[in-house]
Amino acid sequence: MSARATAPIPAAARLLLIDDDTDLLRLLSMRLKANGYRVSTACSIASAHARLAMETFDLVLSDVRLPDGDGLTLFEDIRRHHPALPVIMITAHGSIPDAVDATTRGVADYLTKPFDGQALLDRIAKALGNASSTSIAEGDRADWCKAIISRSSRMRALLAEARLVAASDASVLILGESGTGKELLARAIHNASARAQGPFVAINCGAIPDQLLESELFGHVRGAFTGATSTHAGLIQAADGGTLFLDEIGDMPPALQIKLLRVLQERAVRPVGSTQASPVNLRILSATHRNLEDALGNGQFREDLYYRINVVSLDLPPLAERREDIPLLAEHFLRTLARRYGKDVNGFAADALETLAISQWPGNVRQLHNVVEQVCALSTTPLVPRSLVERALRAQPIEALSYAEAKQRFERNYLIQLLKLTAGNVTDAARLADRNRTEFYRLLQRHGLRPEPFRAENQPDEEQTRCPSRRPA
Missing domain, CATH: 1.10.10 (Arc Repressor Mutant, subunit A)
Structure with a gap:
């Protein structure tokens, strides 16, 4: 063993080895597994892309020359979609200019065959140590959105835009299908804003009967209506100094839309039955799965309110358009649920994870969580088998659409x-x-x-x- 000190590495780091030399893949896999790594292999750029879409890795080790393309081209793809993932390049045709060019472009390290086994282990440990330090630093900066689990470029771009929007006090309309995580994004915007120390108050406008929604939002005074035996402060007043999140605002009755517009214009709220208005200082974030422009056309939503709440719009992609996040989300949900239920479940079998990744998800992230909760509750083995995933998927209710x-x-x-x-x-x-x-x-x-x-x-x-x-x- 080398006496040189190496950088600390994450426990059971996951490596992807890419080479069309199956004998070398087998040898490297045995050596790296013996040193505590978890190893997956691929023998072409196409199979590497498939692996990267299905699994999460801590480091990639790739040959430069592959049967269906250039390993450096693969590196550029990895850097574009997984910018924090370190890559070490290996080749039998290396040269100093090639190494300089590769490291200039961002490759973590560069080895020429034949190479010393201990040297490879040292290079891997060093690259993982550097990546771990970077991840910790990025994690500190990303506390505002740590509840959003994603590695997709679509979500990365969306979060970057949300971070910029959070710095202002502009009203934001979050668009997206049901179950995509609109409230999580709203909370992230609140956390990144100057109002982060204030309250975050959320209400689903479509889940409360019309006759109760007015009282919940605006509050009421004693005697305002039958049963109002005491004065009640509404959620708008509760959000004073912070953020009010109006989920499914497209379902808000027209009469209440007028009252909400007045709050936004006057920055004051008048409880039901009161003659006095109280000043409020809050930010409005809204969300809907409906097409509000269609609702404007048929008179179901007020145009003046629409432009008040839609200063900036953010569109959350459905889960089917960010499939690279499915394995990541499924593993995260499984770990969380296993702790909650006290189950000895460590992960998904490879074919079970593949089944999740290629399945249809009309219910988006919420539906995925429901499926994972079912398999966690029913699993009797450390790895969730494919059969259990298929059973949970069949049990999902059929979505009825107009x-x-x-x-x-x-x-x-x-x-x-x-x-x-x-x-x-x-x-x-x-x-x-x-x-x-x-x-x-x-x-x-x-x-x-x-x-x-x-x-x-x-x-x-x-x-x-x-x-x-x-x-x-």
């Missing part, structure tokens, strides 16, 4: 698939849809889609590919 909702969801998903297929090229996507560019842009605008994010991401196929035979030397 014809209009089903048509809208299909149209939006169809447009997303076209943009993915064409890497955001609107001309090509319009041609495939048999529509002209103007009409296609109108469709994108209707569904709140832009081609730019698809040009940046260009996600690879997630399906695991089989290793080809080793190329001739």
